[in-house]
Amino acid sequence: MDNHTVFHCQHQKAINCMVQNVGQRVCGQMHLDKGEKQIMYDDKSIMFPLPSQDLITKEEGYWSIVLPDDYKKFITAYNGVTPISNEFTVNAREYLIEKFLPILETPEDNELGEYDIDVVLTELDERLISDEDLVGVELLPIAALFSGDFLVLDYSNRKQNPSLAIWLHDESSEWEPVKIPAFETFSELLNKLH
Template identity: 55%
Template sequence: MKIEETSIILPLPTQKDIEKEEHYWKVTLPIEYVTFISKYNGAVPITNVFTVSSHEYVIERFLCVLEDSEDNELGMYDIDVVLSQIEDRLTDNEDLVGVELLPIASLFGGDFLCLSFKDREQSPAVGVWKHEESSELEPVFLKGFSSFKEFLANLTE
């Protein structure tokens, strides 16, 4: 996969930053995603097209982990900032503590690429959360890949 190197959002998250977020989100992130975000925090991909359910999607930017999103000009791409805006549309469980769908990239048209932790017994699937079709406690998620590693292998230009 190719990344616009100058688009990486600094500072890069430390292992401590990522563990703090995992605790807050009540999930264990896949090691491939942890490695990715530790190197390409919030980057714009050059290799940015993938297909789910016979529809092509384009990644505008991966989301990032920032210790202080308010003091960063790209803070709107912080995962916690995005979660605060759409979290009631990412689950069908009003009593949920943590996350079931974790947005990891913004897609052209307002949708988000997400890790799905709905089945906590398996590693998270990767797919598309549809913003126009989702409503409060009624998310529309299209599973595309069984893992983040499989997702990365299917990106094209």
Template identity: 55%
Template sequence: MKIEESSIVLPLPTEAVIDIEESYWKVKLPVEYRKFILKYNGGIPTTNVFSCNAHEYVIERFLCILEDSEHNELGMYDIDVVLAQIEERLTDNEDLIGVDLLPIASLFGGDFLCLNFKNDKNYPTVGVWKHDESYELEPIFFEGFTSFKEFSESLVE
């Protein structure tokens, strides 16, 4: 997968910042995704169309990890900012501490590409969360890929 270099959101997160986020989210990010966000934080892929559940989706941009989203012009794409807006619609467990679905990319039309930790906290799958069909404690999510690596390989030019 290629990323438009000029679209990367700075400053890039550090390993320590990602560790803090993982602790907050109560998940361990896949190695491939961790490497990706350390290098391409919030970037826009040059190939941005993928298929999932017999539909095509367009990636607007990957979400980023920022220490200070309030003072960054692209702070609205920070994962924590997105989570704050939609987290009650990302799980069916009102007692959940952490995340089941972690949004990692904004898709055209308001949907999000997510890492799905619900079935396996160590090996999340990747798919699409549907914003217009999801309600509080009733997420609609379509599996698409067995891993972030498989997803990123699908975006090869």
């Protein structure tokens, strides 16, 4: 592959990718819809197989939510990706994304299966929910942040089109999740990464 090979991601027509060799690491750039900026990512970090629409629909049923379209488009092309453009600012504080969490059919068969959304949900369990009678999820972790916190889709105030929040690992306890509102949409997050 030459240093500036352009190709279309086979699973997402709307996203073009430019792959470059940067030192020994292959990096890509996401060129997202609607003039959104380029995001650098580690091309070798995408986790396969990419989730199918059937798997996403099954997970949505299990979680009792509907994932936002912009996030579904992202996860079906960049499942578990590690962004190089991984910093964002909320309330004048910088946060770093270590890895976007994947959706895996069989996480036990993947060496990085501990990052699977269902595995993380199981580990954090009651610390992500404020209502012990809730069926489904209130906060869905979608990215691991530096220091043990997670970026979550926040369904606590609305069941459609969730906002994004930063779930605070050290401050949260059983039935008392602590979060910081971050972005109105997943696309807004992607636009703010640097």
